[in-house]
Amino acid sequence: MQRTTIVIIIGAIAAVLLQIIVAPNIAIFSAMPNFIIVYVLVIAMIMPGNAVYITAFALGLLADFLGYGPIGALPFILLVVTALASWAFTTFDNDTVFIPLGILMICALISELVYALFMLACGLQVDPVGALVYRALPCALYDCVVGLIVYLLMVHFFGRTDKPMGHAAPKLTFR
């Protein structure tokens, strides 16, 4: 098994354990970070590859089973933002932390907003504005802070692989 795959699997296990053990204890007014969203976004940027898609699906499914939301919602969201984050990082990266931070902010916000929509669509009886103000936005902000820390740590310890994901690489043949 490749080193990258092993790192991704170990990181995935750590993300799940952090979500169960640490996240409830660092919640601020019920808003807590989602280590699973953060982890998937970070590895989409620094370790792109098919393993990231599978990890996003598996972790999202596990997170759905641990919660009370619709099964399949988080895998769908993570797959979409993973592809978006990977493309954006490949296109705009300039070796500073601002691009990863910007991508984390946008993708985390999209994740939390779309998940809020799924919850509302599946019967959560709350004001949509309240769902945005009291959950989606604070959680997205928390995800960004945690994501930046995770990104810096992973780049420091594991570096980056520069294989773009989801792009067709044109191959020239001459006849």
Added chain:
Amino acid sequence: MAISFKEDAPAARSKILFAALIVASLVLIAVYVNEGSGGMLHTMQANISGVFTPAKVLSGTISGAENAASTAVGDLTADASTLSGLRDQNEELRNTISQLEEYRQEAQRLQGLLNLKDSYSLDGVSGHVMSRSSDSWNQTVTIDLGTDDGVRSGLGVMGSTGLIGQVVSAGTSTSEVRLLTDPQSGVACVIQSSRSEGIVRGSLEGLLYLEDIDDSAEVNVGDVLVTSGLGGGFSEGIMVGTVVKIDQSNGEASRKIVVMPNATVDALDEVMVITGSSSSDSSGTSSTSGGA
């Protein structure tokens, strides 16, 4: 010389994998939404949390340590005026307890005289809170009681000073309790003084609101709310909370009534799952009725 472009094979496989996983996700969503609460996915969702019990125990231990440290810091930094205030409060509470004991004894004598049954004795099984929910959208706690202890879905759960929530799923040794502050919670209540009925619901901001109460019903700050027993969800007479704020805009008939819960719950706290109510009349005979 012709030039042709071919997609790199790994990139094509990547796209196929992405599309397949997207389709799988959408299929799961559709199945979950259409299958109903007794379906396979719902059942798996209710039972899978038991697998992570050791992690939840660790989470609860960390939470307990945090609370203890916070309390210790607060105690260490308490000044003389705080201590003096606590002593005065202690004395006042002693006097109140003494008065209440007199009223209780008088009420018991009256009940005996009128041959009334004491219907507020509750049967239950005690346990502890292991951990809180690991996602932001649900206010739930995991307790160390399950079907092996007689716990089942739908039973009410009390803390040391009042109702805290309701069991939503029960495994063999652990259960998930949805707290009153969860937006999906609702408890049928009565105002103790006026006997007006309403429903206390949770919210995203963590407050409790008294809703579905008659617009003409008298509600005052300080009114105590107890469960009404209607709907079969909870036994009647369980303390829920106190009205702390009433917002009513001029010209509007409806009010926004904020309720402070009487009981809160932290990790490692003791809780009781109400399995039924036992009543005993003045002759000493007893009968038991099953809980909701």
